[in-house]
Amino acid sequence: MIVLATFWQRVLKIGMLACATFAALQTNAQPVPAPTREVSLPAPSAPARDLFAKYKDRLIQVRVLLNSASEQSSLGSGFFVRDDGDKGALLVTNYHVVSSLAIDPHKYRIEIRQTSEESAKATLVAVDVLNDLALLRMAPRAAKAAPTLQVRDTMPKQGEKLFALGNPMELGFLISEGVFNGLVESRINDHMLFSGAINSGMSGGPAIDDYGRVAGVNVSVLRDGQLLSFLVPSRFVTALIERGADAAPRKEWRSEIGKQLTAHQALITAKLFGEAPAATNRVGDAKAGFSTQKLDTRDVTTLDGSLTKCWANANDGDSPRYRADTLRCSLKSEVFVRRGLSSGSIAINHSLLRKDKLATPQFLAMGSVARQFTGYFRTHSADLTDSRCGEDYFKGKLHVYRVTTCMEAFRKFDGLYRLSMSAMQVDDVNERILTGLTLNGFSFDNAQRISRDFLERLQ
Amino acid sequence: MTWSIEVLHRDGAALQRILIADPADNEPRTVRIGRALDNDLIVDDAHCAAHHAEIVISGDAATLSAVATVNGIIAPNGKAVRALALDNDKPFKLGHTSIRVRCDRWPLAPELPLQTRPVWPLALLLLGLVFAHESWDIWLKDVGSQRPEYLYTLAGVSAGLGAWSSVYTLFGRLVSGTQRFFHHLAIACTGFLSGIVLLYLLDVLAFASSWLWPIQIHQPVVVVVGAATVRAHLRLADPRHWPGLRYAVALVAALAIVVPIAQQWMSHSRWSPIESTGILKHPALRLAPPVSIDDIAKRQLELKNRTDALKAKQEDGDGDVYYPDNPG
Incomplete structure (x- = not known):
């Protein structure tokens, strides 16, 4: 802080x-x-x-x-x-x-x-x-x-x-x-x-x-x-x-700040894909990258390496009638730009919902509510443009998802964007996984590259 | 041949009637209308002249003509005229007073049958359906450890529908003297249920097709259904004024559709605030095939271009503007 x-x-x-x-x-x-x-x-x-x-x-x-x-x-x-x-x-x-x-x-x-x-x-x-x-x-x-x-x-x-x-x-x-x-x-x-x-x-x-x-x-x-x-x-x-x-x-100074932020996100992207140049500082060796992890029986993509923090929690206190296991990971790489605006962070959230004792219509009706479990929400900031979103069905390796993509541009710095993507599994009435990826302060090319890799790993 | 000239209340009842029996000598008869006491028909209306108009009855024809008036005669079609041939019993107006002329040779409208079938069973059936839907809706959300408030919700819905129907019932009683609570309840429940069904179908369509527009038109659909419901209520409660009221209802409905869209455009440069559906239906209902990863990349590019356009449009403008330094 x-x-x-x-x-x-x-x-x-x-x-x-x-x-x-x-x-x-x-x-x-x-x-x-x-x-x-x-x-x-x-x-x-x-x-x-x-x-x-x-x-x-x-x-x-x-x-x-x-x-x-x-x-x-x-x-x-x-x-x-x-x-x-x-x-x-x-x-x-x-x-x-x-x-x-x-x-x-x-x-x-x-x-x-x-x-x-x-x-x-x-x-x-x-x-x-x-x-x-x-x-x-x-x-x-x-x-x-x-x-x-x-x-x-x-x-x-x-x-x-x-x-x-x-x-x-x-x-x-x-x-x-x-x-x-x-x-x-x-x-x-x-x-x-x-x-x-x-x-x-x-x-x-x-x-x-x-x-x-x-x-x-x-x-x-x-x-x-x-x-x-x-x-x-x-x-x-x-x-x-x-x-x-x-x-x-x-x-x-905006162009200079923008240049430094752009270099920063380029470095993070390179680290993510294991292409970072030789370490320039002691913790430059710090690792970051995608990896696959188990969330109950499901394989999910998370962030790996020493720069990453993950937290997990379950809805055990709230309701015993269905299960919601959540995994949130983020890359500790964000840079303060101004009050209320930071840049260069990656966050991944997964929620696995299990029907358990619910009836099928109840479990399906939770679909729209369940975004709370992915931490998928955006706050409006004057430093970002309004968001523009779109939705598509997408088939991962095993399951079909409804993928919502939202994009906001940094208003004061050219070429930096926030991309939020959420994928809700739509092909199973007994369990479903909700996945969110947020890339804050990335160039479009890098955001696209990271999100593509993320989608390719979607099970 | 007998003629009658009637002053009407605004709900259609005759307040005053003068009968004119067939004159034996076939001489034309003149009936004078106005505020002065020497008229044949005296009206208490400040917008009528002392000698406003006269009706000349000759055989089986009658003609109305203005005498000494600035307001003239307002024909049944609403136009101001100086003279009017009377060949039906549609009321005309002198000032604010409605006057109807009838002749025993003119055809009478047939007797209207009394409504024999009671409406309340239908109204209660529809209310039952509303209750069923509301209960289903709460039950869908009954997934936590705490039970939702079923009874409060049902009581709230019935109070809402009851109050809504009562307002129209009271209105109908005031303007046309009829009391039709169950009619209005049936109309309200029908409107509510048809809105629910339409929105549900739109949701299913959106899920099946991956289209966004069925979700985006939710609000206009609700407005149209609401306007249709209000139309049914008003036609029942106040049928004589519906021809005029229909324009008001249409205008309000059009504004309710256009204003939010226009405001959304002014504030956020888009027509609808809804850009994602977030709805989930049974997997079997999905018809749209999944897109490829390249299509998603294209989608991202499209979104990027849209945010770039937005950025250019919403530019805060102070990037290149020169402000002289504050001398302090």
Whole structure:
């Protein structure tokens, strides 16, 4: 969960809490105590105190203001990485802090504030949507050098102490001590696991080691975890500075974001079909692909590999008169684009319905209702066009299905689509399987390729 | 030969009648009509003149002509005229007053037989069918551990149909003085059942053929069936005004069909919100053959082109527009 310090933050939190509760119910797991809203920070150790005193002037609060109201629309933190003198200093923050500006540059502007309460204007010079990083350039100030932080070029060892810095919830700049706990294995992008507190508004702040070198950038927390926070590894910061420091200034970022999202979905597609280029990062080896799995007596297509999460549940609590076994799988590969819009995810749902004690007409009448079991629903988003759908009968290897295909286009990014396909078995009165595939944020060619492969595997 | 001139109530009953026996001398007789007290037939109508019209009866012919009136005579066909030859007993109007002239030489309409067969057994049979369908419908959904509310649903349906029929019954009693609850109940149940049957057949057709249009026309079909039901109710309750009311009913029905379609087009650039059926019938009813994977690929391409067109149409437009930076 990305730490968004915005108006919607509370709404988002409630949503995530609800999701967490739902997941707990779904898996019959031990109920997880609801996380408190404000995680209390442990008292700083002596090094933390010294580090904070030494480096606090390198910290920045990044505010994205709505032009028309001149009030903040989103908040985050950042840090200086390079001072180019007359050209102004470069600073790093999260992409999600400045996403609204990147997508609608004429509606927003960036203002940065230092610990000394001085504020200045800044412009966006580079974005890395996949790793959630943005490079800003502060408007040059007369004869005043910006103190920078050094970016570390090696990965810390597991157990090494790190200190996250930032300005959470506008409560003032602070330091939060924690431990680096290795890379997260189940995501397509490298994320460092940090067992320390990161709160809303600290997004984009640095996580530094004992020597004040940046090891990672605060990016997100797991809302239903305790002190499970994530950092973007520092080498992506180095890469972004190299790429963006001397880039020509621009105001239009949608095409660049679209390009990165397109590259992302191309990589996922390649991984799915085992065609990915040699790993470029440590978890680049992470596997993803279709595989066949049993759902009771039926063979169903699911996602396989280390990037995939599957959940199963049954209707055992609700009704003993028929059976509905559900399997949901998704590829943990989605990228935050803007509030309410993400891209590059794949989800597969299967429901197996068994007649058991129902009469045949009752079981058939459930056909139209049973979409709830596949999780087949679409919410309307202003970032997507209206959906357009069509239906056909299709014969899989063994059974005949009614296949509904729906398509929506990303309105602000060319060439990206959401394709949802659901297949309802129509040739059996005693059991039927309902299958759904959702491809969010894919090019048409890739969506077509993946869905074709999926249909070819349909039993 | 005897003539009678009658002032009619709007439900057709004669309020006032003057009889004119055959004049022995065959002299033409003149009957004057108006508000003034020196008329032969005095009408209390502000839209009539003091001496509005007169009827000249000569032998077996009668002629009506306007005297000193601005409104003239409104002939049975609704047109304003200055003179009218009277050769039948259709009422004409002076101002708002309906007047009928009858002659004992003119043919009388035959006696209408009383309705001898009672309607209530048919009405109750139809209501029973409605109950049967509703029970079946709830039973189909009775798949969970909690029983659905059969009795509430049946009570609700009977209350709805009863209230609907009562409204028309009351209306009929007010305008034409007849009370026909079971007729109206039979009409309401017939309308309900025919709607159910039509929609079911459309669903089966959609499932069998893989066509979408049988589902998409559900709403217009419901409107047409509803309009036909209302037509039957109104013809029974208020037969004299049906010729005029039919246009109102047709207009309302047409609007009920056109408005949602037009709004759907304005809001979502399509004619129907329904793009998938989601219905499932018995496998034996499916006639359409499965399509190939290439056909589905073609379908996807078609959907892509449609969303692209939609995107071009719904473009938010701020991508290339230059807004000067806020100086603040």
